Amino acid sequence: MKAKAIVKITVCIVMTVMLLALTACVNQQNNENDPGQSLIDPTDKKDDTIELFAMDTYMTIKAFGNHAQPALQEAATRIHELELLWSVTNPDSEIYALNHGDGSTIEVNPATAEALSFASIMADRTDGAFDFTVYPVLAAWGFTTGSYQIPAQAELDILLERVGHEKVLIEGERVTLPKDTQIDLGAVAKGYTADIVTAILKKDGITSALIDLGGNIQVIGFKPDGSKWRVGIKDVYGEGNVGVLEAADCAVVSSGGYERYFVGADGKTYWHIIDPSTGAPADSGLVSVTVIGKDGRFCDALSTALFVMGLQKAEKHWRSYGDFGMILMTRDNELYITEGLEEDFTLDKSRADMAVHILRKSD
Ligand code: AMP
Numbered sequence: 001m002k003a004k005a006i007v008k009i010t011v012c013i014v015m016t017v018m019l020l021a022l023t024a025c026v027n028q029q030n031n032e033n034d035p036g037q038s039l040i041d042p043t044d045k046k047d048d049t050i051e052l053f054a055m056d057t058y059m060t061i062k063a064f065g066n067h068a069q070p071a072l073q074e075a076a077t078r079i080h081e082l083e084l085l086w087s088v089t090n091p092d093s094e095i096y097a098l099n100h101g102d103g104s105t106i107e108v109n110p111a112t113a114e115a116l117s118f119a120s121i122m123a124d125r126t127d128g129a130f131d132f133t134v135y136p137v138l139a140a141w142g143f144t145t146g147s148y149q150i151p152a153q154a155e156l157d158i159l160l161e162r163v164g165h166e167k168v169l170i171e172g173e174r175v176t177l178p179k180d181t182q183i184d185l186g187a188v189a190k191g192y193t194a195d196i197v198t199a200i201l202k203k204d205g206i207t208s209a210l211i212d213l214g215g216n217i218q219v220i221g222f223k224p225d226g227s228k229w230r231v232g233i234k235d236v237y238g239e240g241n242v243g244v245l246e247a248a249d250c251a252v253v254s255s256g257g258y259e260r261y262f263v264g265a266d267g268k269t270y271w272h273i274i275d276p277s278t279g280a281p282a283d284s285g286l287v288s289v290t291v292i293g294k295d296g297r298f299c300d301a302l303s304t305a306l307f308v309m310g311l312q313k314a315e316k317h318w319r320s321y322g323d324f325g326m327i328l329m330t331r332d333n334e335l336y337i338t339e340g341l342e343e344d345f346t347l348d349k350s351r352a353d354m355a356v357h358i359l360r361k362s363d
Pocket residue numbers: 129130131132133134138184185186187188254255256259272273274275276300303304308
């Protein structure tokens with residue numbers, strides 16, 4: 001099933017990449033019944049869509065309203081700028097410069113400084129379950145190159161000495177990493193980017209839009225017909241969605257082992273989300289986590305962190321902070337949904353047998 005899924009995803013990505021020739025393109029999506037309609041739409045119901053491949057992700061942004069194209073073009077340009085700043089592999093990126101700076105202090109772009117400060121706050125808040133310095137461990141497993149392997153625990157223990165968000169010194173836009181520390185904004189970059197795209201679209205007066213950056217969905221307002229957006233929550237064990245969440249003016253971000261993984265010679269599945277306390281792929285009993293909240297960056301960092309924490313700690317985190325909603329899927333095929341979301345969530349018919357639990361503050 002998983003091999004099939006990989007083939008499907010690969011075919012889909014290859015086709016998409018061929019189609020887009022790896023470049024951003026803006027299509028005016030006219031009303032299907034009237035493909036010749038012009039850009040100016042007095043009914044304000046037409047959408048402009050931009051599709052691009054960036055940050056290793058196939059992205060689609062759909063904005064409704066008049067003259068959305070300039071805003072979409074600006075968003076695409078900004079996405080590529082951020083990709084260049086934050087790539088871990090591109091020698092021209094700021095993250096690459098920091099990771100290879102041999103302990104020197106580097107002055108970074110305000111966006112990078114802000115993203116790193118935010119990542120530090122989230123690392124603190126999650127007691128290091130989210131830790132953007134986990135990169136050397138990730139590399140040892142081969143997730144950065146695709147040359148997968150299972151490192152010995154002794155090797156991981158040595159690498160873990162280099163991990164720890166508190167080692168990163170951020171003074172305004174001046175950032176210092178100890179010589180052996182390496183960072184990776186992979187768990188927060190797309191959420192952060194979605195926030196920036198949202199701000200660009202809103203600045204240009206767009207009040208209805210869908211920003212889909214892979215597993216990161218962000219919606220502005222409602223659909224033009226006044227209804228909520230329907231966001232599919234991927235079924236880890238099935239082909240389609242476990243259910244659909246109706247959402248407006250928020251971010252819906254999922255983390256899951258299904259996104260990138262390999263099966264070791266021992267037959268076990270190892271995925272790309274690392275538990276910084278062990279150096280191994282998180283083995284918390286959760287197979288997918290979706291966080292619903294106001295900001296993409298916040299939901300993105302948190303979905304990764306809660307995936308590492310597991311059901312009990314995630315629930316405790318929700319009870320202590322209460323500033324987000326979540327949908328957790330466990331290895332045992334159970335779904336946990338925080339109160340309030342159940343009204344907007346519809347379980348897929350194919351999963352009608354699934355046990356769904358509502359987490360309530362009063363319990
Ligand atoms: P996400 O899909 O947002 O959950 O992010 C997963 C990506 O974040 C991985 O591919 C790694 O690049 C990075 N990562 C893995 N584990 C962690 C962690 N515990 N904290 C922060 N980033 C991580």
